Amino acid sequence: MRPWLSDTPADLGERDGIERPAADVVLIVDDVPDNLSVLHDALDESGYTVLVATHGEAALQRAAQALPDIVLLDAVMPGMDGFEVARRLKARPDTAHIPIVFMTGLTETEHVVAAFQAGGVDYVTKPIRPREVIARIAVHMQGARQARQARNALDAFGHATMAIHIGSGRAVWQTPLARKLLQAYFGIEAAPFDLSQVPAQLLNWVQAESAQAGQGLAPKPLALVNGARQLVLNLQERTSDEDWLIVMREVSDTAVVEAMMASFKLTLREAEVLYWVVKGKTNRDIGDILGSSPATVKKHLEHVYEKLGVETRTAAANLAMRRVASLAQR
Incomplete structure (x- = not known):
C-alpha cells in the first residue's frame, strides 16, 4: 500500500501551523486502490496536491481538516456511500462550497439525478479516463476559485x-x-x-x-x-x-426603545410594547412579535398608560413620537 493510501490523519498535512500548499488541492474518495493510484499519479503530474480517502468517514474527516478545492467522489462504496458523503459535506458550513464530481459506473438516469440532488456539480463514468477527469476538474476549479474569492471579499467586509x-x-x-x-x-x-x-x-x-x-x-x-x-x-x-x-x-431601533425607557421610566418590555404601538401594531401582533399573549401585552400597556399619564393607545403613541423626535433634535 502506498503511503498516501493510509486512512490515518497523519498524511493529511494537518492544519496545525502547516501552511496550505499553493497548488490546488484535490481529495479523491474511492475504495478501490487501483483507481486511487491511477488518479493520484495523473493529478500529481498535472501539478495538483492530492489527498485520498478509501471510505466515507475518512473522506469527511479529510475534507473538514484540509478543505480541498474539489472532491472526486466514488458513488458506490461499502458502508457510507458517496451520495451520503456528498449530502454531509453540503450540510456543513465549512465544506458546503466545495465542488463535488462523482465517479460512477451507474449511468442510469435515477443515479445521475441522485448525484446532482446530493450536491454534485458533475460526474464521470468508470472506467476512469484520467485526461477527461483532469479536464473536468480544471473547468470546475476555475468556477470554484472565482466563487471563493467573492465569498472571501464578502466575509472581509462583513x-x-x-x-x-x-x-x-x-x-x-x-x-x-x-x-x-x-x-x-x-x-x-x-x-x-x-x-x-x-x-x-x-x-x-x-x-x-x-x-x-x-x-x-x-x-x-x-x-x-x-x-x-x-x-x-x-x-x-x-x-x-x-x-x-x-x-x-x-x-435596529434599539436606541429608540432605550430612549423611551429613559424618558418615561419604562421597563424594557413596556418600552418594546410602546415601540410597536407607535408602529401601529395590535395587541395580538405585538404578542406574536414579543412571544407574549395579548393579555400580557394589554397589562404592559396599562402600565405604559399610567406612566405616560394617558388613557388611549393613540395618545400614548403620539406622546412617544413627540418625545423621541425632540430627543433626536438635541
Whole structure:
C-alpha cells in the first residue's frame, strides 16, 4: 500500500501551523486502490496536491481538516456511500462550497439525478479516463476559485450574504454573518447551521419572489422581527439557473426603545410594547412579535398608560413620537 493510501490523519498535512500548499488541492474518495493510484499519479503530474480517502468517514474527516478545492467522489462504496458523503459535506458550513464530481459506473438516469440532488456539480463514468477527469476538474476549479474569492471579499467586509438553490431547497453557501443572523431570527440553535435545510419561510419567499423576477417584476423584500431589531432580506440576483443570491441587512431601533425607557421610566418590555404601538401594531401582533399573549401585552400597556399619564393607545403613541423626535433634535 502506498503511503498516501493510509486512512490515518497523519498524511493529511494537518492544519496545525502547516501552511496550505499553493497548488490546488484535490481529495479523491474511492475504495478501490487501483483507481486511487491511477488518479493520484495523473493529478500529481498535472501539478495538483492530492489527498485520498478509501471510505466515507475518512473522506469527511479529510475534507473538514484540509478543505480541498474539489472532491472526486466514488458513488458506490461499502458502508457510507458517496451520495451520503456528498449530502454531509453540503450540510456543513465549512465544506458546503466545495465542488463535488462523482465517479460512477451507474449511468442510469435515477443515479445521475441522485448525484446532482446530493450536491454534485458533475460526474464521470468508470472506467476512469484520467485526461477527461483532469479536464473536468480544471473547468470546475476555475468556477470554484472565482466563487471563493467573492465569498472571501464578502466575509472581509462583513456582508451578510447567502446563495440558495431553489430546486433542492438548499443553501449553497453563506457568509458567517448571514449564518449568525439566520440562527438569531429563525431560532436555529444547532451549531453548525445545517446548510441542507433552509427554513421553510425563507425558502417559500425565495421561490415566490424568484418567480416574480422571472416575470420581470421587482421582488419584494422579506422582513423578520426580533424585538426592536428587524432583518430585511432582498433577492439580489440569480448566480446560475437555480441559484439566487440573498443579501441581508439588520435594522435596529434599539436606541429608540432605550430612549423611551429613559424618558418615561419604562421597563424594557413596556418600552418594546410602546415601540410597536407607535408602529401601529395590535395587541395580538405585538404578542406574536414579543412571544407574549395579548393579555400580557394589554397589562404592559396599562402600565405604559399610567406612566405616560394617558388613557388611549393613540395618545400614548403620539406622546412617544413627540418625545423621541425632540430627543433626536438635541
